[in-house]
Amino acid sequence: MSNAASRIGVQGMGKGKVTIKDVAKVAGVSTGTVSYALAGDPRINEKTRKLVEEAAHKLNYIPNEVGRSLRSRKTETIAFVIPNTSSHVFSHPYFLKLLEGITEVLEEYSYNLQISTTPSEKEEAKAYDKILRSNRVDGIILSSASLKDRNILRMVESGFPVVYLGKWHHEEVLTVERDDFRGAYEAASHLAGLGRRRIVHISGPLDHQESVDRLEGYKQALSDHQILYDASLVVEKDFSREAGAAAVEELRAANVRYDGIFAGNDLMAIGALKQLKRMNIAVPEEVSVVGFDDIDMADAVTPELTTVHQPMREIGRMAAEKLLAVLQDREVPEKRSIVSTRLIIRESCGGQPQ
Amino acid sequence: MSNAASRIGVQGMGKGKVTIKDVAKVAGVSTGTVSYALAGDPRINEKTRKLVEEAAHKLNYIPNEVGRSLRSRKTETIAFVIPNTSSHVFSHPYFLKLLEGITEVLEEYSYNLQISTTPSEKEEAKAYDKILRSNRVDGIILSSASLKDRNILRMVESGFPVVYLGKWHHEEVLTVERDDFRGAYEAASHLAGLGRRRIVHISGPLDHQESVDRLEGYKQALSDHQILYDASLVVEKDFSREAGAAAVEELRAANVRYDGIFAGNDLMAIGALKQLKRMNIAVPEEVSVVGFDDIDMADAVTPELTTVHQPMREIGRMAAEKLLAVLQDREVPEKRSIVSTRLIIRESCGGQPQ
DNA sequence: AAATGAAATTGAATCGATTCAATAATAAAA
DNA sequence: TTTTATTATTGAATCGATTCAATTTCATTT
Structure with a gap:
């Protein structure tokens, strides 16, 4: 059945599978002893343990994890x-x-x-x-x-x-x-600290807690910098690059003016960067962009992406x-x-x- | 022991786990019948099967996969x-x-x-x-x-x-x-077709078959375009971005002149792009770059990366x-x-x- | 030397399913 | 009705380990 299950055969497989019984037989003890010995149970005499270990090694015994799991109720x-x-x-x-x-x-x-x-x-x-x-x-x-x-x-x-x-x-x-709150807070604060006053937030899906927290952090940062929260600057997207680009496009279509973008993640930030480039909007001169995640590629794009690092x-x-x-x-x-x-x-x- | 293993309890767990025996008892049949019935074995009478399925459903029975695996020798x-x-x-x-x-x-x-x-x-x-x-x-x-x-x-x-x-x-x-051979062949051929004559190959580790094949494809392309193979244009690296950048740096240090780069993968290509930018070498004007893999980020870098797509x-x-x-x-x-x-x-x- | 206690080992039960071989129930043929 | 097939179902064995309770072995004390 199992095609060529033992065509070549792994070392020590012999004719069939080696079970604990085989080890017990070779070591001249019971299966119980083998089990205890290999588990390092202190009940087992040192000499016996050595004996069992040798037998196990000689037969190249590898326990059947399924049998083990069934009885011990642990799968590891x-x-x-x-x-x-x-x-x-x-x-x-x-x-x-x-x-x-x-x-x-x-x-x-x-x-x-x-x-x-x-x-x-x-x-x-x-x-x-x-x-x-x-x-x-x-x-x-x-x-x-x-x-x-x-x-x-x-x-x-x-x-x-x-x-x-x-x-x-x-x-x-x-x-x-x-x-997330603090990360977003720092990101948005940094933008505000650079003099940016109309900061867009491209949010992830708001049925995800992290998106909510990042939005809150963003809001708090605005508030602490005496910037009025403007709902038209917040767009909810889905964390993808395409969504980031789409967000920027939508803002243009809606004629929204802004000088900073804080994206809910790097993919959206990178998508936004791309779209800004297409629209000939200079980053960071006209618009500052900050992402979230610090994925490996964050410093591979042009300009290199400022972002919130998370130690994933x-x-x-x-x-x-x-x-x-x-x-x-x-x-x-x-x-x-x-x-x-x-x-x-x-x-x-x-x-x-x- | 298992902390709060049933503090809240999943629907239908009752006091203990539901086993095939429980189902058999409720359905009024043997465990063998339950097993066959749930497996859809044609031996089992339609009526009995229904009966068993109902019992299983009522008890919210979920088979213990470990028990199943032990006997059937399949883990799925x-x-x-x-x-x-x-x-x-x-x-x-x-x-x-x-x-x-x-x-x-x-x-x-x-x-x-x-x-x-x-x-x-x-x-x-x-x-x-x-x-x-x-x-x-x-x-x-x-x-x-x-x-x-x-x-x-x-x-x-x-x-x-x-x-x-x-x-x-x-x-x-x-x-x-x-x-890999053909992919590399096309990549290098494309560069040659653009008039590039001194084409660098940043190879992956040559103890990997794919690296060998890509190198061979590159060589064949050169040969087919009447370009002499020049070993000093081939550097062996490790598939990482850093390695790609390092390769470009080494070529500069060794004063090697070239007008094209075919990298063994996109990460190295992206690393190379970065280093070329640092050295103020214009891509593609002075040097054309082609990668391999077509990772998601290949079109996120500037300039967008030409590469060999693999449907991973x-x-x-x-x-x-x-x-x-x-x-x-x-x-x-x-x-x-x-x-x-x-x-x-x-x-x-x-x-x-x- | 017998009694006691501690340490080491054993053998069987167990985990929860599948599956084999035997049996029971039913239907069809004689 | 009995016999023969056919279909359904059962109960036990099995998979390969762990682990419990019982037993044996060994050392110590009286």
Whole structure:
């Protein structure tokens, strides 16, 4: 059946698979002893342990993780769940960084990572249920999602070990958050500090908490600089480059005048830069632009993009560490972790590094 | 122990987990019948099947996948393995596209995806063995790696279901490949066609097959345009932006003159663009630049990058389809699939779309 | 030398499904 | 009605580990 399953054969496979029974037989002990010995249980006599280890090594024994999981009720696997949003998260560069951070930590602890996107809307609830209850994973890192998503709510509040990447309205939930408000505040403040008075904000979807927080930070910065909030300067878009370009185009069509843009993320900022260039509007001379994320490409565009740096890799690391702490019954130092952002001054705003 | 494992509780969880026994009891049949019924086995009478389905639904039964896997020897999970290379693949944008393609297909078939990076060199062989033999996954999609990597060899030739993303020297191995030679040939030919005569090639690491093929394509193009191959115009780098910039800097230091650059990938091309700008060398007027990959950001830089498009998402899809065909004992139309590339003309080469 | 206690080991039960071989129920043919 | 097929269902075995409770071994104390 399984085509050529052992055509060449991995070292030590012999005729069939090597199980714990084989090891027990060779070592001349019971399977129980083998299990304890290989787990390093102190009950087992040092000499016996050595014996078992030798036998295991000789047979090139690799435990069947499925058998192990069934009995011990642990899979040593966690899922990284990416909710099914209109703007598919995969297309966002920062996602890679997150993944990088997560895998680094998991490797360290020999945990496995499962990537779970969710299938099309239909049966979505079922899909989540399956992740929670099919016993395939021990815990979940959940990428932030729409505030309206009921399934996320169920997931986070199910009692299943979850770390949520974003703000959650409930104290008990484990989260790793960015300080979106402060990041946005600093970005907008910087623009205001440069003398910009009509600052556009290209917002991400406002059913996402981070978009809301960034908008609030922007508003606060305006207020602190005695700039009146003008709703016509705020456009809600979807985090994509195309949306950034479209926003600028729409502003032109609506004849809105402005001297600064604070975009809700770098992709939109880059899209905006492009459109401004097409319209022959000089950046930063006529319009200053600031983004959010500090993706790798932020300093590859012309002019180099001033932006709010978020340590996505670190966030990934923290989330994984936190989840593993729970799974391994270790101390979790803090339920909510808030990582701070930092404004990176480049060319697109026309300012100087402080 | 498991902190608040059922503090809130998912719908239908009741006091404990719902197993197949519970369903059997409620439906008034044996567990065997439940199993067959839910699997849609034709042996089971229609009426009984309905009965079982109702019971399962009422109890909100979700099968324990671990139990299932143990007996049936199928996990419905595949691994995407990213070999541990110096230039960590995660940092490359095209990786995301690959992942996107893979997950799309897996979703369709309700398969799970495990991401396996490999830990630091030590124990790497062991790590691979574990993937192959711990029974956690049914098959593997293997990202291309160094030609020298012995572990990859073992993995691909183990007889375990593997799809390799790249060229393999053995007919029997399932692969999805780009036509690197042809892509490079077209890129370099285009430059030559524009009258460029001293064309630099910034190559990726030459222990990677794709780098070799691209170099060969470049050489062939030169030859076909009566341009003598000049080894001093070829520099071997590591696929990173920094490396691209460094290459240009080194050429300057060595006083090499050139009027075109064909970079082994877009990141290096973008790094080169940046360095050329710093050195006040006009692109495309003085030097034409062409990249490889067509990452999302290729048209975000200034000037927009001419490059060889590879359908990474499609490659991901094809690899997943191919692997699933094997796992589900379906027909595999072709062992080797070669997807073609296509030159995308933008601003950085100074040419016109044909 | 017997009794006691501690340490080491064993063997069976268990986890939750699938699947095999045996049996029961039903329908068709003799 | 009995026999033969055919269809449905069952119950137990099985997958490969972990883990519980019981037992054996060994060292120590009386």
